[in-house]
Amino acid sequence: MSALDALVARREVLKAFVIGGPTLAVGIRLGRPRGAGAFPTKTEEVPDELDFTDVFILSQQPTVYDLKIEIQPDNRVHLEGPRMEIGQGFMTTIAMLVAEGLDVPFENVDVMLSPAEQQRGAAQITAGSHTTRALWDPARLITAQMRGQLLAAASARLGVPVSRLRTEKGYVVAADGRAVSYGGLTEEAANLPSAKPAKPKTSDEFTIIGRPHVRYGIEKIVQGTYPYAMDLDVEGAVPTVLAMPATHGASVVSIDDSEARRIRGVIAVTLVPGMPDYLIPEAVAVSAETFGIARKAKDALGITWSAGPMDHLSDAQIDDLLEGIIDRITSPGEGVEATFRWPYVPHAPLDENNAVADVRSDRAEVWGAPQVPNTLQRRLAETLGMKVEQVTVHCVPGGGSFGRHNFHDQEVMAAQVSQRIGRPVKLRWLREEAIKHGRCRPVSLHKVKATIADRDIVAWEHRMACSELDVRHGLGEAISGYLTEYDNEGTCQYYFTHTQKLFYKTGPTTITLKQRLLAKPTGVWRNVYVGQIHTVNEIVLDEIARELGRDEFEFRMDLLDSDRHRAVLQTGAQQAQWGRQVPAGVAQGIGMNDEYKSIVACIMEIDVRGREPRMTRCTWALDSGYCVNPKAAESSLFGQAMDGFALVFRAGLHVNNGATKESNFHDYKWSRMFDSPLEMSCHILPPSNAIPGGIGELGVSAAAAAAANAWARATGKKPRHFPLNEYGA
Secondary structure, eight states: OOHHHHHHHTTTTOOOOOOOSSSEEHHHHHHOOTTOOOOHHHOOOOTSSEEEEEEEEESSSOOOSSEEEEOOOOOOOEEESSOOSSSOOOHHHHHHHHHHHHHGGGGGEEEEEEEOOGGGGGGGGOOOOOOOHHHHHHHHHHHHHHHHHHHHHHHHHHHHGGGGGETEEEEEEESSSSSEESSSTTTHHHSSSOOOOOOOOOGGOOSSSSSSSOTTHHHHHHHHHOOGGGGOOOOTTTEEEEESSSSSOOOOOEEHHHHHHHTTTTTEEEEEEGGGTBBBBEEEEEESSSHHHHHHHHHOOOOEEEOOOTOOOOOOHHHHHHHSSSSOOOOOOOOEEEEEEEEEEEEOSSSSSSSEEOOSSSOOEEOOSSSSSSHHHHHHHHHHTGGGGGGEEEEOOOOTTTTTTGGGGHHHHHHHHHHTTSSSSSOOOOOOHHHSSSSSEOOOEEEEEEEEEEEEEEEEHHHHHHHHOOOEEEEEEHHHHOOBOOOTTTOOOHHHHTTTOOOOOOSEEEEEEEEOSSSBBOOOOOSSHHHHHHHHHHHHHHHHHHHTOOHHHHHHHHHOOOHHHHHHHHHHHHHHHHTOOOTTTTTEEEEEETTTEEEEEEEHHHHEEESSOEEEEEEEEEBBSSSHHHHHHHHHHHHHHHHHHHHHHHHHHHHTTTEEESTTTTSSOOOOOGGGEEEEEEEOOOSSSSBBBTTTTHHHHHHHHHHHHHHHHHHHHOBBBHHHHHTTT
């Protein structure tokens, strides 16, 4: 049985149909394996990820598909993908998979993002670092089907058996040297009966997959001409900004817009009702001829805000609330026990919350970068009082997300303003509003105890309490039905339980969560829960090693119970020259993570001799199964190193009497060019699996742990209260 035959045998291929046309267009439907969850989690990933159940040649009839590939007469390949491009490189990866599978140059592939479609269901969710893994087999199947059609068409035209034909760089080539372009065969191929699929390539035949490739559209990105939502030329769309509440959860009592309306160029001042169920704050929108005028008019508004439900709370009181709900440590015996605190952290992508909306009496069009477009489409219909089929959501690449675009605040608000003023709008959250009122990683408190007996870890207890993480509305109903089971205290226990684990030998291990709902909006943020929990666990592991007089690397090697984990850590330590001589005040630290079928180790070197700690060297070792694009993996991990460093030393929001203190990058601290080390490397291990794992958020907790552990070794202090630049010096 061939590789493709085996692939098809474990799927359900329902039917194929062929109707003529000038192009060869093939679509595929994505679904779920029977009895499997709709979304891969950390410890119980769907065995084959999202299943696909139908492959067919597209006709001119309305047909629902998830992944569509079309070869046109000019020999270009047009690809429409069901996931979002939010800076992680989806458009590059899917173009590589399709170019490889079809045997065409990467440069011949044009990629588009699919609009929202209700019947796509879970196939249109971009989250959890699973996009490449989920589309790996479907891309192989659909391209094999297309090459089969092209080979059959060329066989008929050239009078040569298929066995004497091959595909190469967008052509079907006969043994005698005659060649026909794919584009020259599209009409014949589309009108043939469904042909036998070609044999998919094996890894030793890959010429694109597994080799470094620059990002799709990089020329436009560096030239500043890449079409993000704010760059779209939607006729008549007026620039719009928001004035947000003085404190979290407050609402508008009165608006005096007389001064604002005197400013030339102001078009409208609009009350935007909040959506408390979705933690979307009430706001006042100002629409004007330019964003500069809109901002000036916003500052001239006289708004009276009500009191908010958090007005009596500042950081200290929030900590007291968490201390009151956190589960208590119960393990008897001696060991290492500690308490840790992480602050609120916003997503803060460079491309802040923005959307374009054009709402008419009978229809609505919205442009944005939603990670769950079909959920947004339903939310818009509900908010606008329309039917779902009256709402069109156009998916536009986003300049960063980190989980932020799982939530649709900006698109819903843009649509509300457009409906009220009767004009298309370009809505932009100003940076100040986004930092203060955007969704954040929750503030959290952690109590950890590792019980030690006979120089071994015999039990591990980790108790976490945080402000409630809202995942219900951001990830959408398709996921929520499988992963979210909220208890009476609002705890998403199922999601939490199935995203936390320790891959070390730590004896009986207990990790629990308690949450408290507060008015400050929260949302998923890279390494959901893992970013806090596993970073803390890695810090405690280091402290145990030192308590026992063990080398931190050797101690971990003894605790790892899989060869795959040990190979990753061994590679990282060797490449980083673990234990090398460094000056006093400089030290190395280790962090590891295992998530989304991938394993990563980070060895970071920190210098604490200056005014602030500085990263001077960073080494990554990665096993991601089959790595499709090593350049993208390297770039992603380099960025995650900067994120992990910032989380440990600089990043955090402060709440003062119900209001967030920080408003922009002058007081919300993040990594800067100064923090980037001169030496940073990524070492990708040979493929350990025939299917790719996830990388997009894999390394954040590993980098944060490595940074904290290096700081601890350099200073002799114990990291407890983050960010360390405020509390640890």
